Structure formats: structure tokens, C-alpha cells
Amino acid sequence: MYRFLLTRQWVVLTLVAILLIPVMIKLGFWQYHRHEARVARNELVAGNLGAAPVPVRELSGPGRDIPRADTWRRVSGTGTYDAAHEVVVRQRTDEDGQQGYFVVTPLRLADGSGTVLVNRGWIPAGNDLTTFPDVPKAPAGELTVTGYLRADETTSASGIRDRQGLPDRQVMLINSEQQAADGLTGDVLGGYIQLTATAPKPGGKQPQPVAEPDHSSIGVHLAYAIQWWIFAAAVPFGWWVLVRRERRDRAERAAAPAPEETDAPEQTDAADTADAADTTAAAAAQHAAAD
Structure with a gap:
């Protein structure tokens, strides 16, 4: 039932799916490490300020x-x-x-x-x-x-x-x-x-002070990490859904009855032959009468 997995199309699809899983997992950890670095920076800045x-x-x-x-x-x-x-x-x-x-x-x-x-x-x-x-x-x-x-x-x-x-x-x-x-x-x-x-505080106009760094926001790195891991988990699930769908479609095509043969064309040919014979006989009778 699953021999179609050995076809070129399915071999390529399976290899792509296998490669995507570790890549997405690694991307998730990359974003998670950026999240950790952002949290550590915020703690450092808050403490030093x-x-x-x-x-x-x-x-x-x-x-x-x-x-x-x-x-x-x-x-x-x-x-x-x-x-x-x-x-x-x-x-x-x-x-x-x-x-x-x-x-x-x-x-x-x-x-x-x-x-x-x-x-x-x-x-x-x-x-x-x-x-x-x-x-x-x-x-x-x-x-x-x-x-x-x-x-x-x-x-x-x-x-x-x-x-x-x-x-x-x-x-x-x-x-x-x-x-x-x-x-x-x-x-x-x-x-x-x-x-x-x-x-002492200077008089007159002075340059605009530079704003303090933002040490409250943790950014979106953690959300991105979770998304990559969800994608990695969805790859094998999506691959299995496609396999089951392909197996079902092939089974339905195999179980479908073959088209029935009919004699209608032969009957039509016989009728056409009889009509042609009647027409030929009528034409011969008319010709004899004319003679």
C-alpha cells in the first residue's frame, strides 16, 4: 500500500521534511539564546543604573x-x-x-x-x-x-x-x-x-540628553523560538497527513469499477447498413419504372 513512498516525488518530499526538522529546531534555540541574552542585558542594565x-x-x-x-x-x-x-x-x-x-x-x-x-x-x-x-x-x-x-x-x-x-x-x-x-x-x-x-548646573542651552536604555522589554525572541519549534513538530504531522491522503486516493482509484463495454455502436452500424440497402432498392425500382 505504501510502495508509492519509493517514487522520486515522495523520496524528495521525505528528505526535505527530514532536513527541515533539525533546521527549525536549531533556529528555535537561536532565538531562545537571543531571548536569554536580552534578559541578562536587562538585568545588568537595571542593576547598574x-x-x-x-x-x-x-x-x-x-x-x-x-x-x-x-x-x-x-x-x-x-x-x-x-x-x-x-x-x-x-x-x-x-x-x-x-x-x-x-x-x-x-x-x-x-x-x-x-x-x-x-x-x-x-x-x-x-x-x-x-x-x-x-x-x-x-x-x-x-x-x-x-x-x-x-x-x-x-x-x-x-x-x-x-x-x-x-x-x-x-x-x-x-x-x-x-x-x-x-x-x-x-x-x-x-x-x-x-x-x-x-x-553646578550649567546655564544656557545645552545638548539634548541621551535617553536611558530600555531595560523592561524582552522583545519577541521567545515567541519566535516557540513558533520555530511548533513548525518543527508540524512537519512530521503534515508529512503523515499527506501520506494517508495519497494512500486513500490510490485505494479509491483501485477499487473503482472499470467502464462497462456496450454493443450500441455495432447495433447502430447494422441499422445504418439496413437503411442503405432500402435506399438502394427504392432507387432501383424507380429506375425500372422509368424504363
Whole structure:
């Protein structure tokens, strides 16, 4: 009854079904691992955002990579802004998706332990992207900044391509090593501070603060994982339904009676022959009468 499974069509269909099952299971675990990573990130961010600020020098140093566990830690630093080495970071958006710049200003620490980059916030892009934009002036004098510690941005981590040949004092990434190489003197601490507060509070217009990261949403990865596993379970079920349907259709065709033979065509031929004979006889009689 199931010899049709050995046909080329059914062999190909079965092989495809067998291959789909592990692929879908693997895709489900891939989404599940992304869900776990998102949950872990949310827990890390929530814990670090809620911790008391510590001096930035405790968590960072010249050329030091910021470990993942220290990202989004609240830190503080006291010093003066070095506005001469201020840069803007291109192609950054605000909460509404509007294009603009991040304003990054080096802060020279008062204790002489080095310089740390500070992302002071976001400003909208003007009409001319080839010149340095109109940036709100950094507060003068000694001050204390508080914010979140962030790791240096890289192309591999952010997906942002680091373009060359940009206008003066414009960059694509916030990266302490690049800033040090571009002329920022002294020891430059790794990573940067994403500013949240300044004491004393600066007067006048300042860049728009960067929003805190969302650490409440877990995304849709878990739902996608469950969907892939449901698909994997549905493949053998769907294959079996198709097999049963094919077997039933073949059985019905085999049990159907063959068409019955009929003598109607032969009878019709005999009748046609008799009519032709009668017509010939009538024509002969008419011809004899005419003679």
C-alpha cells in the first residue's frame, strides 16, 4: 500500500521534511539564546543604573577596555572641559528618529589622572553637513559630571562603518583610542561617560540628553523560538497527513469499477447498413419504372 513512498516525488518530499526538522529546531534555540541574552542585558542594565555612582577612575584607565559587567555603571568625574578638542559624532538620532550629532567633549580630570570623553548629548543636524555645526558651548570652569560608563564604540560591535575623509572634528564612532591618536594629549581613559547631570548646573542651552536604555522589554525572541519549534513538530504531522491522503486516493482509484463495454455502436452500424440497402432498392425500382 505504501510502495508509492519509493517514487522520486515522495523520496524528495521525505528528505526535505527530514532536513527541515533539525533546521527549525536549531533556529528555535537561536532565538531562545537571543531571548536569554536580552534578559541578562536587562538585568545588568537595571542593576547598574540603580547603583550609586563611583569615580570613573575606579572603573577605567588609559587604554583600558570597559568590561561588559561595568557598562551602564553610574560614574562621576571632576575637572574642566577641553572644548578645543570637542568633536561631533555623525548620523545619530534622537528618540523621534531625527538625524543629528552627538557632542563629545573631553573632560580633563582635576586630579591629573587623565582625560575622559563625555557624550554631552544630541543636537539636530543643520543644512550644511560639511562644516562643524553650531554646538552649545561646554560649561567653563571646574565641574562634576555624572553619567553612565560606556565602552568604546567599534565597527564590529556597533555595525557603524568608520568612514574616512570626514570634515574637521567630525567622527563616526565614540572611541577614546581614535581621539588620542587625533591629537588629544595626555592619558585618555578607555570608554566614555554618557552625561546625565552636571554640578553646578550649567546655564544656557545645552545638548539634548541621551535617553536611558530600555531595560523592561524582552522583545519577541521567545515567541519566535516557540513558533520555530511548533513548525518543527508540524512537519512530521503534515508529512503523515499527506501520506494517508495519497494512500486513500490510490485505494479509491483501485477499487473503482472499470467502464462497462456496450454493443450500441455495432447495433447502430447494422441499422445504418439496413437503411442503405432500402435506399438502394427504392432507387432501383424507380429506375425500372422509368424504363
